Amino acid sequence: MKPSITIGKSELRIDAKDKVTGKAVYPSDIYLDNMVYGYTIRSTMPHAEIKVDKIEALAYPGVIAVFTAEDVTGENHHGVLFKDHEVFCSKKVRRVGEPIAFVVADTMDTARKAAKLVKVAYNELPAVLDPREAMKENSPKVHGDSNIIYHYKLRTGDIEEAFQKCEVVVENTYESSMVDHAFLQPEAGVAYIEEDGTVTIVTATQYPHYDREEVAEALGLPHNKIKILTSAVGGAFGGREDITVQIHLALAALKLGRPVKTTYTREESFQAHSKRHPLYMKYKTGALKDGTLYAMEAEIIGDSGAHASWAINVLRKAGVHAAGPYCIPNIKIDSYAVYTNNPFTGAMRGFGAAQVPMAHEQQIDEIARRLNINPIEIRLKNCFKVGSLTATGQTLEESVPLTDTIIKAAKEIGYEFSYDSNEEVQP
Amino acid sequence: MNEQIRFNLNGKDMEIQADPSMRLIDLLRDELRLTGTKEGCGEGECGACTVIIDGITANSCLVLISQIRDKKVTTIEALEQEALKKGDELHPIQQAFIDAGAVQCGFCTPGMVLSAKALxxxxxxxxxxxxxxxxxxxxxxxxxxxxxxxAIQIASDYMKKDGVE
Amino acid sequence: MKKRGKGIGSIFYGTGYGNGFPDVSNACAELKADGKIYVYAGATEVGQGAKTALSQIAAEAAGVKLDKVVLVHEDTSKTPDSGTAAASRQTYNTGNGIRIACEQLKQEILSIAKEALGTNTTMGIKINNDMLEVKGLPDKKISLQELYIEAEKMGKTLRVDKAFVAHTMKMDDETGQGAPYWPYTFATYCVEVEVDTDTGKVDVLKAVCAQDVGRAVNPMLVEGQMEGGFAMGMSWALYEDLGLSNGKIKNDNFSKYIIPTSLDMPEIKNIIVEDPESTAPFGAKGIGEPVMIPAMPAILNAIYDAVGIRITKLPASQQEIVRLIQEKENQQ
Known part of the structure; x- marks a missing residue:
């Protein structure tokens, strides 16, 4: 092989110098002349009808404007798959933390103080907080007529017959938790109007071009009148996929013709962005006497919270990866994404495929224990190799060094096991 | 309500008129535009706002400026000045962070570098x-x-070599 | 009493949006007057190292040193859409877009050089850092800066726009059969833990992380991802709890929402496993997500190995572990 110029070399990070000197510009580091500050008022109820009265807040010294649903110049919505977020809640809130108004004032402190004067009257509605309950017909509905956003079905082989042939069948239910990305840099941004009328938003985002589309639609402007500048991003992990500050800032800058800035506190950051889908995973896994995984069945229910965000893709990815990296000829998997009035969930590192190993890896260990087989050997026996078929029937044609990762990691931690040394890829 | 507060910032004597209950981080960032000091939580848990006060690290989000009277405050911006005086581009700790691959998103980095310096x-x-x-x-x-x-291990080596030269 | 145990977690991970969703990364490469190659792609540097890794891919494809590449990715008015910085897709997808654009740009640079240096074929020219030399006659050469001027004289702009479209197909609605993702990345992590049966505290003592990367564009960046991924997975397994109650997050700051500090982290041994993927840029697969995934199940299996309890609800908090140990003792 030709020696490479740079591939394979531990080149020093191009952005590192700016970061070690403190010169890298994150959105909260931007200060512009004539700039004003915005603070977001958020729902405190999981499900309620609302009425907003902003008169008192508008009279507070230093307050420049209070924006609510009626002020949105384009479509009062956004969302990556479905437009099921409102820029500002118009009639109902569907989760705690949903934005209701954006108070703009001459300082951040004034905006926060004035926010307390915006009166939100809540008429509380029954909330549904467990996705298993939310799937029932008589449950309170979050959007529309059904809370079920998506159902993925995976079917291969014949599980009824296969389970009967199994020497051991392990059944268990697993619940993975809802967690936060907890990136270190809380959401922040600045928006301003350029000389040619372009609305520019400087923020930390994972997908600037998609943000541009969402801002354009909410403002009712063509997307070439919107510019997203990506600042340094203080971690993301999926939590900067959905809109947070972008539309509020752009709208305020457009209406006021002045630069507008906002910086969330840590507490607000927790309320503002998506979370990891907690999954309720009911697993049944069967193996033959020799440790061959032979059948598995799973029902996986994911809590999407009050918005769909990436729920379809996440629960699909959970379903596709639910059997784990193992060849199992008989499989039935059902995965569901379900609305509730919980905080909304979306993209987070691993995206559905991160939750299911909680189940499949404990199931295979339990099978090994009951069959008195070494946990490493049962993995080596069943795991994907070049030419293996996945649960969806896809042939893995190349670059499948799973065996190698198992052998190397297991040896290093001190497991004793036997294996065919030909399986180990030599570096 | 404003008071006169004297302190030393990054080697320079300062005298300011300000509300003594102002948080140090707000003085640094909003007033002096030293934005290398980051705010990650506002309650002293994350350390992104770390500065050094009289040789000891402090979370600048928990320090009021009344508490820095006659004290020496060091922020991330000081390290470059220190390096420039020696004819280097970067402080050895900063260079070590780059060389060791210790930087990713970078938001915790200034605070980390200062904690390393205090050590x-x-x-x-x-x-x-x-x-x-x-x-x-x-x-x-x-x-x-x-x-x-x-990186901190490497920095210790770099600094010892620096000292010898 | 303190008891030790070992655990293993193996996983696979399909890159990209999947299921036939259009997964496109546009990229543009241009030689500018300063003799540098400017690459435009709307791919965000979120801390994962995209700016560096994508620049390395560009440099390799164009045949120049890394410092001759400038990656511009921060402005939607200047960059084409390269998709999201998620789904572990930037190295593979945008990396491929950039590779294709830079390879094409290299060909166009070589044809200008052929004219300028008077060779009869581009095969007779090699790129040596920022110089284009006639093979066997290294004194006959032209710099990239001079070449830019030559191209201008010829009325040619050296700018290439390309798109990479990932292979993904919609699955069957009834059976879920199909080829939803490509490529897949694999990983196995093993851990050793110590469980205090009185307090329920779990200390992870050692972690071994074996990660398939296809090919490591930048091993130091890969290791950084692996260690950070392990920390996040461990944190999910043992600590993180939003304290959700009636739809409200109670643990909304770092005094209540616990993530690991330096003192919580075990010794980590990284094993980078290389098995190049033919459709990937220089064989490199995305690893941003897979590096986190095996940590949690490996820790849960190690807890079982240590004290014989199955964690079926996250997090494996101290209270939960004490509860499960007591439950087990009561049953016996």
Whole structure:
């Protein structure tokens, strides 16, 4: 092989110098002349009808404007798959933390103080907080007529017959938790109007071009009148996929013709962005006497919270990866994404495929224990190799060094096991 | 309500008129535009706003400016000045962070670098445990801390070599 | 009493949006007057190292050193859409877009050089850092800066726009059969833990992380991802709890929402496993997500190995572990 110029070399990070000197510009580091500050008022109820009265807040010294649903110049919505977020809640809130108004004032402190004067009257509605309950017909509905956003079905082989042939069948239910990305840099941004009328938003985002589309639609402007500048991003992990500050800032800058800035506190950051889908995973896994995984069945229910965000893709990815990296000829998997009035969930590192190993890896260990087989050997026996078929029937044609990762990691931690040394890829 | 407050910032004597209950981080960022000091939580848990006050690290989000009277405050911006005086581009700790791959998103980095400086200024040859302890008040979500610990080890070597020269 | 145990977690991970969703990364490469190659792609540097890794891919494809590449990715008015910085897709997808654009740009640079240096074929020219030399006659050469001027004289702009479209197909609605993702990345992590049966505290003592990367564009960046991924997975397994109650997050700051500090982290041994993927840029697969995934199940299996309890609800908090140990003792 030709020696490479740079591939394979531990080149020093191009952005590192700016970061070690403190010169890298994150959105909260931007200060512009004539700039004003915005603070977001958020729902405190999981499900309620609302009425907003902003008169008192508008009279507070230093307050420049209070924006609510009626002020949105384009479509009062956004969302990556479905437009099921409102820029500002118009009639109902569907989760705690949903934005209701954006108070703009001459300082951040004034905006926060004035926010307390915006009166939100809540008429509380029954909330549904467990996705298993939310799937029932008589449950309170979050959007529309059904809370079920998506159902993925995976079917291969014949599980009824296969389970009967199994020497051991392990059944268990697993619940993975809802967690936060907890990136270190809380959401922040600045928006301003350029000389040619372009609305520019400087923020930390994972997908600037998609943000541009969402801002354009909410403002009712063509997307070439919107510019997203990506600042340094203080971690993301999926939590900067959905809109947070972008539309509020752009709208305020457009209406006021002045630069507008906002910086969330840590507490607000927790309320503002998506979370990891907690999954309720009911697993049944069967193996033959020799440790061959032979059948598995799973029902996986994911809590999407009050918005769909990436729920379809996440629960699909959970379903596709639910059997784990193992060849199992008989499989039935059902995965569901379900609305509730919980905080909304979306993209987070691993995206559905991160939750299911909680189940499949404990199931295979339990099978090994009951069959008195070494946990490493049962993995080596069943795991994907070049030419293996996945649960969806896809042939893995190349670059499948799973065996190698198992052998190397297991040896290093001190497991004793036997294996065919030909399986180990030599570096 | 404003008071006169004298202190030393990054080697320079300062005299300001300000509300003594102002948080140090707001003075640094909003008034003096030293934005290398980051705010990650506002309650002293994450360490992104770490500065050094009279040789000891502090969370500048928990320090009121009345508490810095006649004290020496060091922010990340000081390290470059220090390096420039020696004819270097970067302080050895900063260089070590780059060389060890200790930087990812970078938001915790200035605070980490200052925690490392406070350690190495007092202890030129810290052991592994002392290094871990020195940054235990600085959260990082990206790196798992390993390369940061390595960087501090390397920095200690760089600084010793610097001292010899 | 303190008891030790070992655990293993193996996983696979399909890159990209999947299921036939259009997964496109546009990229543009241009030679500018300063003799540098400017690459435009709307791919965000979120801390994962995209700016560096994508620049390395560009440099390799164009045949120049890394410092001759400038990656512009921060402005939607200047960059084409390269998709999201998620789904572990930037190295593979945008990396491929950039690779294709830079390879094409290299060909166009070589044809200008052929004219300028008077060779009869581009095969007779090699790129040596920022110089284009006639093979065997290294004194006959032209710099990239001079070449830019030559191209201008010829009325040619050296700018290439390309798109990479990932292979993904919609699955069957009833059976879920199909080829939803490509490529897949694999990983196995093993851990050793110590469980205090009185307090329920779990200390992870050692972690071994074996990660398939296809090919490591930048091993130091890969290791940084692996260590950070392990920390996040460990944190999910043992600590993180939003304290959700009636739809409200109670643990909304770092005094209540616990993530690991340096003192919580075990010794980590990284094993980078390389097995190049033919459709990937220089064989490199995305690893941003897979590096986190095996940590949690490996820790849960190690807890079982240590004290014989199955964690079926996250997090494996101290209270939960004490509860499960007591439950087990009561049953016996």
């Amino acid at each position: 190495l200024d007092h202890n030129s040859s810290p052991d592994e445990n002392e290094i871990k302890r020195s940054i235990s008040g600085n959260l990082c979500r990206c790196t798992g801390y390993k390369k940061i610990e390595k």
